[in-house]
Amino acid sequence: xxxxxxxxxxxxxxxxxxxxxxxxxxxxxxxxxxxxxxxxxxxxxxxxxxxxxxxxxxxxxxxxxxxxxxxxxxxxxxxxxxxxxxxxxxxxxxxxxxxxxxxxxxxxxxxxxxxxxx
Amino acid sequence: xxxxxxxxxxxxxxxxxxxxxxxxxxxxxxxxxxxxxxxxxxxxxxxxxxxxxxxxxxxxxxxxxxxxxxxxxxxxxxxxxxxxxxxxxxxxxxxxxxxxxxxxxxxxx
Numbered sequence: 001x002x003x004x005x006x007x008x009x010x011x012x013x014x015x016x017x018x019x020x021x022x023x024x025x026x027x028x029x030x031x032x033x034x035x036x037x038x039x040x041x042x043x044x045x046x047x048x049x050x051x052x053x054x055x056x057x058x059x060x061x062x063x064x065x066x067x068x069x070x071x072x073x074x075x076x077x078x079x080x081x082x083x084x085x086x087x088x089x090x091x092x093x094x095x096x097x098x099x100x101x102x103x104x105x106x107x108x109x110x111x112x113x114x115x116x117x118x
Numbered sequence: 119x120x121x122x123x124x125x126x127x128x129x130x131x132x133x134x135x136x137x138x139x140x141x142x143x144x145x146x147x148x149x150x151x152x153x154x155x156x157x158x159x160x161x162x163x164x165x166x167x168x169x170x171x172x173x174x175x176x177x178x179x180x181x182x183x184x185x186x187x188x189x190x191x192x193x194x195x196x197x198x199x200x201x202x203x204x205x206x207x208x209x210x211x212x213x214x215x216x217x218x219x220x221x222x223x224x225x226x227x
Contacts, residue, residue, distance in 0.1 A: 002162065
C-alpha cells in the first residue's frame with residue numbers, strides 16, 4: 001500500500017466510449033503524474049501537475065484529457081480512444097521541494113488501471 | 119536510443135545468488151531512482167540516490183556520477199525478489215522522470 005489509489009483497476013471500452021480514470025493520493029504531496037506503460041516499452045510520462053497547475057504534457061493526443069481539481073485528486077478523461085491506447089495507466093505523486101523546485105522526491109505509484117480498447 | 123539504458127533485460131538466477139542490475143544514463147540528473155514492479159503492475163520505489171551508496175535490507179544501490187552509472191544489488195536472492203526492476207533518472211528542477219526499459223528478474227527456488 002503506497003498511499004496512492006487508482007480506480008478502476010481494469011477497464012474495457014469501445015472506441016466510441018467516454019470514460020474516466022481516477023487517482024487519489026493520501027500522502028499530502030503537491031505533485032501528481034499520469035504515466036502510460038505499453039508492453040515492452042519504457043514508462044511514458046503523459047501529464048504532470050505541480051501545485052494543481054499542469055507543467056508538462058509531452059504532446060499527448062487530445063483524446064486524453066487530464067483534470068486535477070485539488071492536490072489529492074487526479075483524473076484522466078478518455079474519449080474516442082484507439083486500440084493502440086490499450087496499456088497500463090499509472091498514477092504517481094511526489095513532494096516537490098519549494099521554493100527552488102530543485103530535484104524530485106521519490107515518486108509513489110498507484111497500482112495502475114489496465115485499459116483495453118476494443 | 120533511450121537516454122536511460124539497463125542491462126541485462128532478463129536475468130534468471132538460483133535462490134541465494136548475488137544479483138547485479140546495471141543502469142547507464144546519458145542525461146544530466148539530480149537523482150537516480152530504482153523501482154520494483156511486481157506482476158499485475160504495482161510499482162514500489164526502492165531507492166532515490168544522487169551520490170554514493172544506499173542500503174535497505176538485502177538491497178544495495180550505488181551510483182557513480184562521473185561515469186553516469188548506477189547498480190542495484192540483491193544479496194541472498196529469494197523467489198519473492200522476482201519482479202521487473204526499473205531505473206529512472208530525474209532532472210534538476212524538473213519533475214520529469216526518464217525511465218529505462220526495465221530488467222526482468224526471475225529467482226528460481
